Amino acid sequence: MKKFLSAALISILLLSGTVYAGNISEKEKATIQKAIAGMIGVDATRVESSGAKKVFAATIYLVDLFREGADGSRFGMGKFILAQIGATFVEPEGTQTNKTMPMLKSIIKNDFRLNSQKDAESLQDALDSIYKISSLSDQNAKAIIQKGNEWIFVRGTFFKKKKGFIFKVNKGVITEIQYSLGIEM
Numbered sequence: 001m002k003k004f005l006s007a008a009l010i011s012i013l014l015l016s017g018t019v020y021a022g023n024i025s026e027k028e029k030a031t032i033q034k035a036i037a038g039m040i041g042v043d044a045t046r047v048e049s050s051g052a053k054k055v056f057a058a059t060i061y062l063v064d065l066f067r068e069g070a071d072g073s074r075f076g077m078g079k080f081i082l083a084q085i086g087a088t089f090v091e092p093e094g095t096q097t098n099k100t101m102p103m104l105k106s107i108i109k110n111d112f113r114l115n116s117q118k119d120a121e122s123l124q125d126a127l128d129s130i131y132k133i134s135s136l137s138d139q140n141a142k143a144i145i146q147k148g149n150e151w152i153f154v155r156g157t158f159f160k161k162k163k164g165f166i167f168k169v170n171k172g173v174i175t176e177i178q179y180s181l182g183i184e185m
Helices: 001-023 026-037 048-056 100-107 119-128 137-139
Strands: 041-046 058-067 072-083 088-090 143-147 151-160 161-168 173-183
Touching: 041 072, 048 119, 058 119, 100 173, 119 143, 119 151, 137 151, 151 173
Parallel strands: none
Antiparallel strands: 041 058, 058 072, 072 088, 143 151, 151 161, 161 173
């Protein structure tokens, strides 16, 4: 009986989605998008830390999206990082899960080298300016560790494991950036 109810519920949800997804025209979609665009607001702050200026080839913006209610109230819709190189905008990856970060790598200056503790501190300042550490416990866990050809920027803990950025280098040139929620120390 449970299997039948589960299958029936899934079928109903799939059919409902199909009906709703196909019941408006492209013109109606465009009209709705235009109406919504008029309700959405953007606040942006340009990142200007000394580390960001030394490390990033892009102009970096911290962006907050919000919806304005008819009564003037504001409802937050999300925050993200936006990087501009010339006329091109890219969105560097977030730090919610384990991943390789090619967009973050793409906005680092080609001539930036990660060879020394001083270079690492500049990079840490740049990371701090766009990937804010919000909790005191994460702030207390923050560290820079070099292991062979890797520079590890610990940004806090996640279920008692260290989390943060791993920069792989070859003669100071950054070859790959990863974010990990479980850094092996």
